[in-house]
Amino acid sequence: MIDTLESVRKELARIRAQLAGAEAVLARIRAHGDPLLAEKEASTRLLIEALGVQAESLAQQLSDRPARVLH
Numbered sequence: 001m002i003d004t005l006e007s008v009r010k011e012l013a014r015i016r017a018q019l020a021g022a023e024a025v026l027a028r029i030r031a032h033g034d035p036l037l038a039e040k041e042a043s044t045r046l047l048i049e050a051l052g053v054q055a056e057s058l059a060q061q062l063s064d065r066p067a068r069v070l071h
Helices: 005-032 035-064
Strands: none
Touching (some): 005 035
């Protein structure tokens, strides 16, 4: 489990970067229009979905943390 706010933020940034990369790959596959790439497109879509779920989970962890009071 990720235990510090900073580590959660770093992990979320890493996942979002992976997600952006996978979305770019998917866009290139679709632009190519080659039916032989259908399997690659499907696996890339699954990766995007999984990364999205991970990102949502981490974002939820961030929002669930109690706010720190500064004195």
